[in-house]
Amino acid sequence: MFRFLVRRVLGAMVILLLISMITYFLFFALPSDPALLSCGKQCDPQNVALIRKNLGLNLPIWTQYWHYMVGIFAGRHMPVGDCPAPCFGYSFANQQPVWGTIADSYPTTLTLAVGGAATFLTIGVSLGLISAWRQGTVFDRIASATSLLGQSVQIYFIGPLAILLFSTKLGWLDRGHDVDWAHDAWGSVTGMILPCLVLSVIFWSNYSRQTRSLMVEQLSEDHIRAARAKGMSSRYVFLRYALRGAMATIITIFGVDLSAVLGGAIITEVTFGLHGLGLLSVQAVLRSDLPLEMAVMLIGATLIVVCNIVVDLAYAFIDPRIRLA
Amino acid sequence: MKSSTRAAMEPSGPLPGEGQNPDPADGLEVKTSELVGRSPGRLAWIRFKRDKVGILCAFTVLGFIVIALAAPLISKLYGKDPYQLYGQDRGLLNSYGTPLKPNGGIDGDFWFGLEPHLGRDVFTLLIYGIRTSLLIALAVTVVAVIIGVLVGLVQGYLGGRTDYFVGRFSDLMLSFPQQLFFIAFTPVIVALFVSPTDDEPTYVRVVALILVQLILGWMTIGRLIRAQVLSLREREFIEAARLSGASGWRIIRKELLPNIWSTVLVQSTLLLPVNVTAEAGLSYLGVGVHNPTPDWGLLFQSGATYYDSDLTFMFFPGIAMVVFVVAFNLLGDSVRDALDPKTVR
Numbered sequence: 001m002f003r004f005l006v007r008r009v010l011g012a013m014v015i016l017l018l019i020s021m022i023t024y025f026l027f028f029a030l031p032s033d034p035a036l037l038s039c040g041k042q043c044d045p046q047n048v049a050l051i052r053k054n055l056g057l058n059l060p061i062w063t064q065y066w067h068y069m070v071g072i073f074a075g076r077h078m079p080v081g082d083c084p085a086p087c088f089g090y091s092f093a094n095q096q097p098v099w100g101t102i103a104d105s106y107p108t109t110l111t112l113a114v115g116g117a118a119t120f121l122t123i124g125v126s127l128g129l130i131s132a133w134r135q136g137t138v139f140d141r142i143a144s145a146t147s148l149l150g151q152s153v154q155i156y157f158i159g160p161l162a163i164l165l166f167s168t169k170l171g172w173l174d175r176g177h178d179v180d181w182a183h184d185a186w187g188s189v190t191g192m193i194l195p196c197l198v199l200s201v202i203f204w205s206n207y208s209r210q211t212r213s214l215m216v217e218q219l220s221e222d223h224i225r226a227a228r229a230k231g232m233s234s235r236y237v238f239l240r241y242a243l244r245g246a247m248a249t250i251i252t253i254f255g256v257d258l259s260a261v262l263g264g265a266i267i268t269e270v271t272f273g274l275h276g277l278g279l280l281s282v283q284a285v286l287r288s289d290l291p292l293e294m295a296v297m298l299i300g301a302t303l304i305v306v307c308n309i310v311v312d313l314a315y316a317f318i319d320p321r322i323r324l325a
Numbered sequence: 326m327k328s329s330t331r332a333a334m335e336p337s338g339p340l341p342g343e344g345q346n347p348d349p350a351d352g353l354e355v356k357t358s359e360l361v362g363r364s365p366g367r368l369a370w371i372r373f374k375r376d377k378v379g380i381l382c383a384f385t386v387l388g389f390i391v392i393a394l395a396a397p398l399i400s401k402l403y404g405k406d407p408y409q410l411y412g413q414d415r416g417l418l419n420s421y422g423t424p425l426k427p428n429g430g431i432d433g434d435f436w437f438g439l440e441p442h443l444g445r446d447v448f449t450l451l452i453y454g455i456r457t458s459l460l461i462a463l464a465v466t467v468v469a470v471i472i473g474v475l476v477g478l479v480q481g482y483l484g485g486r487t488d489y490f491v492g493r494f495s496d497l498m499l500s501f502p503q504q505l506f507f508i509a510f511t512p513v514i515v516a517l518f519v520s521p522t523d524d525e526p527t528y529v530r531v532v533a534l535i536l537v538q539l540i541l542g543w544m545t546i547g548r549l550i551r552a553q554v555l556s557l558r559e560r561e562f563i564e565a566a567r568l569s570g571a572s573g574w575r576i577i578r579k580e581l582l583p584n585i586w587s588t589v590l591v592q593s594t595l596l597l598p599v600n601v602t603a604e605a606g607l608s609y610l611g612v613g614v615h616n617p618t619p620d621w622g623l624l625f626q627s628g629a630t631y632y633d634s635d636l637t638f639m640f641f642p643g644i645a646m647v648v649f650v651v652a653f654n655l656l657g658d659s660v661r662d663a664l665d666p667k668t669v670r
């Protein structure tokens with residue numbers, strides 16, 4: 001277990017190092033001159049030279065990268081100002097430390113991710129379980145048709161429709177706004193319900209389909225028949241035996257989806273105008289704010305890698321046959 | 326769904342109706358043809374033809390492809406193009422920019438109505454938009470599948486160190502946040518071709534979009550193919566081919582490829598709609614194709630701006646996309662059932 005963890009963490013660090021390298025070099029070493037980008041369209045050569053010096057862009061690319069990586073762990077002194085420990089540099093667009101901007105927008109993304117993930121996992125898995133339990137009934141058919149439809153809609157289509165229907169016309173739900181847990185906890189909850197629901201639609205259909213087919217497959221296994229033959233109740237066999245067998249696959253998909261939404265559900269945030277990591281990254285790209293893009297990319301990649309390790313650990317708890325070595 | 330699976334599992338005897346042919350000569354012919362072995366592809370085709378949903382979806386998908394390819398022809402017949410600002414020119418918009426006529430300005434002239442504010446024709450915008458999105462996605466899918474298959478074959482067939490390093494490389498690529506990668510690197514790739522101060526031609530952006538989606542597009546199918554090749558490699562017929570002195574290239578081409586093409590076909594059918602919606606998503610976010618080039622995603626971008634005042638504008642693009650994705654997903658399922666009758670879903 002311990003050896004597994006050490007090996008995976010080391011592997012993850014190598015991957016993250018490579019990703020940071022690739023991203024840094026693509027952003028800062030390619031012909032798209034960062035100094036020119038950060039300067040805007042109307043810009044005289046003097047300004048460009050000044051920016052280049054301030055950002056340390058006149059140094060060789062390896063030195064720049066080294067400074068950047070050291071800055072993340074130890075902080076660094078930059079000509080524009082002092083940048084404490086997790087230093088991802090200064091934004092080209094608003095000259096603020098990147099880390100502060102990200103920390104400000106992360107609560108919204110985190111709330112959306114956790115709320116959305118809880119919603120789609122609950123709805124998807126329970127629909128799948130009921131469908132598998134009542135195979136071939138009307139419920140099963142309706143559920144699979146809904147899943148197909150859910151899989152085929154896009155947030156940028158149903159998002160505006162949902163706002164119009166549930167918020168403007170019916171007035172049931174808030175149209176979605178940023179969270180502010182410290183000052184307005186209740187408003188944070190109500191402002192997130194509609195975005196979470198809309199976000200969950202494109203995910204839960206996958207869970208219900210997967211859960212259903214996994215359960216159907218599990219129920220035809222020999223150990224299930226043996227358990228039934230011993231006289232265990234159907235419900236016990238279904239929930240304790242079959243569900244456990246299906247769990248490993250569900251958790252794998254969940255890990256992938258969760259890491260994706262934790263890194264910022266970009267389209268949902270843009271559609272609802274939520275100022276989270278996703279909207280931030282789109283704005284960063286539109287303004288060519290390379291340091292901000294770089295930071296968001298690194299955070300997203302870290303989340304993916306960490307979630308992968310957590311999923312593998314979770315396997316061992318669910319399925320004792322899987323040995324981590 | 327269950328019945329279609331069961332139908333597919335039946336041994337493919339004569340089709341219903343064929344046996345009760347009154348003409349004895351024809352009946353005889355059916356019998357003799359039954360003795361002739363049928364190729365797996367032919368069997369799959371027979372199974373597919375029985376699947377009514379699959380046929381319907383295949384026609385829908387074909388319809389979309391025809392619309393995409395024939396968009397210039399259709400708009401010529403229809404008599405409008407997606408760049409003219411009909412609403413402004415002919416005074417069909419009110420002072421807020423919404424169409425004067427109800428339902429988004431739908432009438433005999435403008436079948437799907439007018440775009441608010443600019444007053445472009447929604448019908449031509451949609452068919453040209455489908456054309457842009459579908460062609461980009463098609464290019465991405467085809468090339469990504471080819472790369473994926475090649476990588477998977479090489480990994481599975483060569484094994485050993487090649488397999489290890491290519492595998493770690495695909496792990497690395499899978500650790501990039503996908504959507505973020507697309508939006509962040511599209512400008513970088515564009516900057517490779519044109520300087521940031523110059524105006525970029527549309528085709529550069531299209532090429533950049535294709536490239537950026539390709540870079541992260543091949544890993545999933547590569548892994549599937551690798552796993553399949555790994556299990557096929559140990560089978561007797563491959564061993565036999567190797568013992569009889571077949572070259573590696575021949576084994577890959579003649580022994581391995583025919584066994585994986587069903588996976589390839591199914592995966593491509595499932596991948597295409599994903600790529601279409603991803604491309605549309607990028608344009609929706611403002612980092613894909615730019616105005617005035619018509620694009621499916623751009624329609625949703627303006628739709629999101631105007632949905633409060635003019636919902637009809639988004640209606641047709643939205644419904645078209647839902648129909649498109651549903652048809653493709655169902656077609657993917659049908660193709661899978663036809664090619665591999667053992668799968669349960």
